[in-house]
Amino acid sequence: MKQLQTKEDKKQTEDRPRYGNFKKDQVYCRFGEETILYCPKSADESSVTWLGPPNLIPYTDGKQINNALRKSDRLEITGNHSEGEFNLQIINITIEDEGLYRCSVIVNGSPREYDTELEIERLPTDLTITNMTNKHQIFGIEHTELILTCSVRRGNPVESLQWMRNSIYTQNPNLTLSIIHDNISEIAILQYSFVPSREDQKDNFTCFAESSFTKEPLSKTVYLNVYYKPDIIAEVYPSNELREGSDISLQCKADANPEIKKYTWQKIDLVIANVSVYNITKIDRSQAGQYTCSGYNVLGGSSRNVNISVLYAPVVNVTLVFSEEKLKLVCSPNGNPSRYRFDKWQHMSFFGQHIRYINGSTNGELIFPLNFSDQDRGIYKCKAENGILNTDGHLYQHGSASFDLGGLPVFVERNENVQYGLYQKIATLTLYIKSIPKYDRLCCSTNQWKLCKKNHLHLFQEKSAVFRDILYGANVLVDGYKILFVTPPLESSDFTDYTFEAANSFGEAYFTINLRDKGNLSNKTESSSSSGKSYLPYAFLIGGFVIVLSVTHLCSWYIRTHYPRTAVSQGRPHVSSVNSIMPTGEHYEEINLSEEIESPLEIDNDRSFSCIAESSAPIIDDKSVVVCGEDFQCQQFDTVVSRNQYEKLTEVQTENPEHAYRGTRSSETFLKIF
Missing domain, CATH: 2.60.40.10 (Immunoglobulins)
Known part of the structure; x- marks a missing residue:
């Protein structure tokens, strides 16, 4: 131990200028004090140079202070210069004064250097x-x-x-x-x-x-x-292995200093009792496992575990395991004892309908090839037993897992390759698709055009649906999407093959529907026009037209000569239902045919028509329609007919993407009076 200064020594030190601890190479100073760094005597003033921190920069040249220093006003060369004393005095010491100081002199013609380390004194x-x-x-x-x-x-x-x-x-x-x-x-x-x-x-x-x-x-x-850390002793009476329905007592004791203030019994971190003795009546499988008794004193606590083994039928879990070479379902029963026997796997639909039974391995695994098919999707049930009946008296216990990996879209078995429509009627093509993940592209095409749902939402009607499909020979329910593709009124060329394409991240799938004319009207028309040999149908048609026209004029003459003309109510003509001139069948909900037809009649108040010709009214050609007034005098009006309906559809779709049909196929969808 170092000798400490006495009070008298310390008083003498404080009364004189502080020169550190008087060591040649090290000086300790306090903040705000002053100190003198000594340099050996030199005969020549010009031979003395002081260097200092940082990095031993010049402080003096002889007794001349370097005025470039920021602290030059706190520096002074002291001593008897005539005797060669050139000491460096530093006042009001700060932290920047710490560092190495060097005095360079020439004594008796020989250069010498003296280093002094100045440090700030600090108490611990x-x-x-x-x-x-x-x-x-x-x-x-x-x-x-x-x-x-x-x-x-x-x-x-x-x-x-x-x-x-x-x-x-x-x-x-x-x-x-x-x-x-x-x-x-x-x-x-x-x-x-x-x-x-x-x-x-x-x-x-x-x-x-x-x-x-x-x-x-x-x-x-x-x-x-x-x-003393509490020393816990935990015991189970009568035994820690027993069957379901038995009574059991868990007892906890402790040796601790200070004494235990609190006991707790826990099971899987859940506190079940705050007593030293915990009794269970008619234990069941859910109560098997590890129990922990803990005792606490002022220092903390310690614990002891006991394991209770209850013999019970297994709980079965099924997991899906991937590898580079195979894909498998693993059946993992958890019962006591842990010796298991496995039955066949059962493959079911996602709606719980049986599809097939499959033999698995003896260790409860069911292996799939990596190129599994859509039919492999569904619920797989594993059955296992360990010789212990459950509370319901069943030997086999089961667990299941869904096998629902993604793949190509699938057009299910119930889709019809041949579907029907009527000539000049709207047709609806129906198809059913399963797709996991859901398709992100759905298109329909013929040999002349291709339309996709993304750009033609009004053509494709989609909804989630549950329908039947054939999986490994079993007719079961599946979930997917029902697609309705609605056509405009059909022309002869529209009775052709329609190929549907559904694509997701796994690839594309295709399905072709052959649309046929249910009434064969288009086929008859095409056959007659193409042969050019038999004019008998035309003859009958012209003859019938002449007869109808003659009867119509005769009736009109008879009514005008024998009955007065019916007055028009409030100057407005009576107009019959416009739907009478329309072909029956399906129509788009967005199209209001009565508005399209009635608007021209209401604008032109000078015309007085009591009715628009029924379907039996004489049609001069495919570009005109006959309209009869109250006096049964008929007039012929031109109509606008669009022959190339899909070309027109494409043009209007560009102009009005919200509803392409509203401005297209005006002659087929509704009659426009001019």
């Missing part, structure tokens, strides 16, 4: 013992290593930091010293480690920091308080 502060309580106690646990940690903010010069146990210095092998830095200064940390026992109760430990500039060292003392 903030001595702390970690985890010390207000009562100067520190806790230890029996047979558990305890580390006493003492820290102090370091001074300058560096202090001595030590641990003492019952006034005896601790041994070095048990000590660990480390230095850390913060924004202020260095902090020294001294740790003393040992394993306490109950015999160490109330031992005292002192940490002290001793500096050569302090008379009394900094110190703190703590007292060790050793606690």
Whole structure:
């Protein structure tokens, strides 16, 4: 231990100018004080040069101070210059004055250098013992290593930091010293480690920091308080292995100092009782497993586990396992005892309908090839038994898992390759699709055009649906999408093949529907026009037309000559239902035929028509229609006919994407009066 200064020595030191600790190579100073750095005598003033921090830059040339220095006003060359004394005096010392100073002189013709290290003197502060309580106690646990940690903010010069146990210095092998830095200064940390026992109760430990500039060292003392960790004993009566329905008692005891204040029984981290003895009546399989008894005193707690084995039928789980070479379902029963026998796997639809039975492996695995098909999707049920009946008296227990991996879209078996429509009628093509993931492209095409749902939403009507499909020969329910593709009124060329394409991230699938004329009207028309040999049908048609026209004019003449003309109510003509001229069948909900037809009649109030010709009215050709007034006098009006309906559809779709049909096929969809 270093000799400390007495009060008288310290008083004498404070009364004279502070020259540090009078060491030639090291000087300690306090903030705001002054010091003199000595240089050996030199005969020649011009031979003396002082250098200093940072990096030994020139401070003086002889006795001339370097005015470029920021602290030049705090520097002065002192001493008897005539005797060659050129000492460097620094006043009002700050942190920037710390560093290495060098005096370069020439003595007797030989150059010499003298170095002096100036450091700021700091006393050690903030001595702390970690985890010390207000009562100067520190806790230890029996047979558990305890580390006493003492820290102090370091001074300058560096202090001595030590641990003492019952006034005896601790041994070095048990000590660990480390230095850390913060924004202020260095902090020294001294740790003393040992394993306490109950015999160490109330031992005292002192940490002290001793500096050569302090008379009394900094110190703190703590007292060790050793606690016994509770020693728990847990037992099961009558046995820890039993069948379902048996009674059982779990008992917990403890040896601890201080005494146990609280007991708890837990199962899977769930507290089930706060007693030392826990009884279970008619235990079942859900109560099997590990139970933990815990006891607590002021120090903490400890625990002991007991395992209860209940013999019960297995609970079966099924998991899907992937590998580079195969895909498999693994049946994992969990029962007691853990010896299992497996039955056949059952393959079912997602609606629980049976599809087939499959033989699995003896260890409960069902292996699929990597190129599995859409028919392999569904629910797979595994059955296993371990010789123990469940509470319902069943031997086999089962578990299931869904096998629902993605693949190409599938057009199911119920789709019809041949569907029918009527000439000049709207047709609806129906198809059913399964797709996981859902298709992101759906198109319909013929040999003349291709339309996709993305750009023609009004043509494709889609909804989720449940329908039947054939999976491994079983007719079962599946879920997917029902697609309705609605055509405009059909022309002869529209009775052809319609190919539907559905695509998702796995690829594309195709299905072709042959649309046929249910009434064969288009086929008859085409046959007659193409042969050019038989004009008999035309003759009958013209003859019938002449007869109808003659009868119509005769009736009109008879009514005009024998009956007065019916008055028009309030100057407005009576107009019969416009739907009478329309072909029956399906129509788009967006199209209001009455509005399209009635609008021209209401605008032209000068025309007085009592009716629009029925379907039996004479039609002059495919570009005109006959309209009769109240006097049964008929007039012929032209209509607008669009022959190439899909070309027209494409043009209008570009102009009005919200509803392409509203501006197309005006002659086929509705009659427009001019």
